Amino acid sequence: MATVRRSVALLGATGSVGTQTLDVLRREPDRFDLVAVAGSRRLRELAAVVREFRVVRVGIAREQDRAELREMVGPGVEILVGPEGLAALAASADIVVNAVVGFAGLPVTMAALASGRRLALANKESLIAAAPLVESVRATPGAEILPIDSEHCAIHQCLAGSAGEPGRPDVRRLILTASGGPFRGWTREQLARASTTDALRHPTWSMGAKITIDSSTLMNKGLEVLEASALFGVAADRVTVVVHPQSIVHSMVEYVDGAVIAQLSRPDMRLPIAYCLGMPDRLDHAWGQLDFTSAFALTFEPPDVEAFAALPLAYEAARLGGAAPAWLSAANEVAVAACLEGRVAWRDIVPIVSGVMDSYEPGPLSSIEELYAHDARARELARALVEVVA
Numbered sequence: 001m002a003t004v005r006r007s008v009a010l011l012g013a014t015g016s017v018g019t020q021t022l023d024v025l026r027r028e029p030d031r032f033d034l035v036a037v038a039g040s041r042r043l044r045e046l047a048a049v050v051r052e053f054r055v056v057r058v059g060i061a062r063e064q065d066r067a068e069l070r071e072m073v074g075p076g077v078e079i080l081v082g083p084e085g086l087a088a089l090a091a092s093a094d095i096v097v098n099a100v101v102g103f104a105g106l107p108v109t110m111a112a113l114a115s116g117r118r119l120a121l122a123n124k125e126s127l128i129a130a131a132p133l134v135e136s137v138r139a140t141p142g143a144e145i146l147p148i149d150s151e152h153c154a155i156h157q158c159l160a161g162s163a164g165e166p167g168r169p170d171v172r173r174l175i176l177t178a179s180g181g182p183f184r185g186w187t188r189e190q191l192a193r194a195s196t197t198d199a200l201r202h203p204t205w206s207m208g209a210k211i212t213i214d215s216s217t218l219m220n221k222g223l224e225v226l227e228a229s230a231l232f233g234v235a236a237d238r239v240t241v242v243v244h245p246q247s248i249v250h251s252m253v254e255y256v257d258g259a260v261i262a263q264l265s266r267p268d269m270r271l272p273i274a275y276c277l278g279m280p281d282r283l284d285h286a287w288g289q290l291d292f293t294s295a296f297a298l299t300f301e302p303p304d305v306e307a308f309a310a311l312p313l314a315y316e317a318a319r320l321g322g323a324a325p326a327w328l329s330a331a332n333e334v335a336v337a338a339c340l341e342g343r344v345a346w347r348d349i350v351p352i353v354s355g356v357m358d359s360y361e362p363g364p365l366s367s368i369e370e371l372y373a374h375d376a377r378a379r380e381l382a383r384a385l386v387e388v389v390a
């Protein structure tokens with residue numbers, strides 16, 4: 001049977017997920033047409049993608065970069081700018097890959113779903129911040145979210161084929177695995193001396209700087225608890241985290257009869273990316289193939305939630321609901337950026353986030369305007385705390 005060709009918009013094309021998505025697309029020229037891309041600072045790399053894939057529409061973050069990009073891509077390519085540009089591009093393809101980092105990815109998530117597209121979602125921050133709003137646009141006919149985040153992609157695969165109803169009464173809990181990051185096993189005294197360079201050395205995954213730092217604080221896992229709850233409609237207190245240093249079991253679902261279904265593969269983001277692009281087909285590349293002819297061990301241990309306070313903070317944000325997850329994520333973005341710029345130490349990140357959360361007043365989140373106001377307030381408080389610490 002002939003494969004149906006599908007158009008793809010790849011927003012965040014120059015980053016870690018973006019370039020790995022390009023690698024998948026390169027191997028499947030008969031299945032996918034890359035019609036739109038977006039990036040921000042790496043203009044040269046973005047222009048190279050436009051030329052290689054003959055892309056006709058490209059988005060950038062800043063108006064001041066338009067002329068330089070125009071020179072590199074020539075006259076026949078439409079250039080769109082800013083959040084409105086991202087939203088327009090996200091409404092323009094069958095499959096929208098949201099590989100933008102941070103809250104800047106929100107217009108992509110909202111526009112892709114509102115226009116009834118498949119959203120292949122790497123950008124967890126938009127879903128976490130806007131969960132109640134995403135829930136309503138997700139009901140648009142044709143709209144669907146397939147998770148690129150490897151843990152959530154694993155859960156999606158573990159849930160497939162089970163006869164659950166909405167709200168999943170047959171699921172007891174979702175079990176997210178965590179590598180534990182570079183500081184697994186470190187004591188609080190050791191963590192107090194951890195450097196940003198140490199934090200950027202992830203033991204099993206090669207990723208963008210922000211998520212690598214998030215992995216080292218375990219904030220990434222906290223954000224993933226919120227992401228899993230929003231994606232699968234399971235309360236956060238039924239999402240458990242277990243440390244699994246080998247990053248082979250990508251996550252698990254425990255059913256009410258005690259059965260646990262897991263998804264295993266080598267850690268390679270091209271597998272979840274290809275799953276989201278190809279669905280319902282599996283693409284024939286075996287990126288994650290395991291070699292069972294030689295011995296290897298899989299180990300599991302509970303996370304140290306006293307040393308890694310980001311995890312309890314995320315559960316607390318889930319309990320508070322409303323805009324609390326948006327505050328958590330926004331404050332974390334500011335603190336991580338300050339750490340990467342060398343303005344605060346690694347050990348300051350979580351206390352800054354925690355300090356911002358102390359000011360959050362619970363209430364419902366009912367509009368996108370409210371969400372932008374909450375995001376701005378949380379960032380303002382976080383920046384003030386950065387100044388105090390710096």
Ligand SMILES: NC(=O)c1ccc[n+]([C@@H]2O[C@H](COP(=O)([O-])OP(=O)(O)OC[C@H]3O[C@@H](n4cnc5c(N)ncnc54)[C@H](OP(=O)(O)O)[C@@H]3O)[C@@H](O)[C@H]2O)c1
Pocket residue numbers: 011012013014015016017018038039040041042043046059060061086098099100101102104122123124125148149150205206207208209210211269
């Ligand atoms: N990396 C992974 O393996 C991985 C795994 C699971 C989930 N994720 C999630 O995937 C997302 C991307 O992560 P990453 O590691 O790929 O990050 P990254 O390497 O830092 O790439 C981020 C991308 O977003 C673009 N971007 C940033 N701001 C933008 C804006 N305002 N408009 C348009 N493009 C913008 C960047 O463009 P420039 O580079 O041109 O500035 C870049 O293409 C994050 O939400 C992360 O949590 C990543």
